[in-house]
Amino acid sequence: MTSLVIREMALADCDRVSEIRIRGWQHAYRGLMPKSYLDGLSVAKDAERRRAWFAQGDGSVVNLVAESEGEILGWAAHGPHRDGGTPAADAELYALYVDPACLGSGVGRALLNVSVERCATYPRMFLWVLRDNAPARRFYERAGFRPDGTEEPCEAEGVPVPEVRYVRQLPG
Template sequence: MMRVREMDEADIGAVSTIRVRGWQAAYAGIVPQTYLDAMTDEGDAGQRRQLFPQPRRKSRDLVALGDRGPVGWICFGPCQHEMSGVGRVGEVYALYVAPDLIGQGIGRRLLGEAHAQMKSQGFEASALWVLCDNQPARRFYERAGYQADGATRDDVYDEITLTELHYQRVL
């Protein structure tokens, strides 16, 4: 039985493991392997421990709990860039599921709860960014009602430039 709840500081280590393993699985063959190999649970957890308790932090974090503790994590909040023609927009900043549990509905459940919370906070739409070459993630978000809107941005990983596509959906 899985449930979703607010993340707390005790979840940071597990969330960092989910995030790092998620990157290493989802972005293999997309992000340079040297970048993926340099990621560590400890490094990610250290950064997360500094950011998590910030009193003015506007993001929200939820974890999906399974038999072994946290098995998925989503972070969302106000959209970090302006979008014209749309009311208040929330943004999914990150969504990761333990790689061995992908396909079991955990990501869909986390995304659904994030959408419900964004809507209750007065957001009318949700946006997110997806690496152009991450076809499984693009299909996942498209099945959840997101559509690419034509906006792009580039990120650099170990001197390799990768393009992200902007997606949005009405809540």
């Protein structure tokens, strides 16, 4: 891969970001969520919702893309922590997805590093990850995130897929 550029997402990036997000779910959550649920995810519907959110955004959510040679390879979103149980002064990584063909190439690490750098004024950054998603948990743990003991029950088509919350101290 030639040089990787991390930049703010543009409206024109919505289709590719949705493709990365949906393909990322279908790859990462295979065996963790029902196949019928994952197969039913729609790139077109996700892109339609993403364009609407993007147009209505208030600037509090920062969407970043990783691009190489004009191709978007990954996407991350961060902003103020959304959970009322923690101080509003904390940050949250809402999402980080990489094109499955680029896993292990450093794209995810680059996106995470820029998100963490941009949130350096916050005291902490939180994120949620599926409890049984061992590769994602290892990725975040290598980046200094640790589970804080909080678990959220989630389900897909009646199948439990609980999430655990991770936290990392920032310079804040």
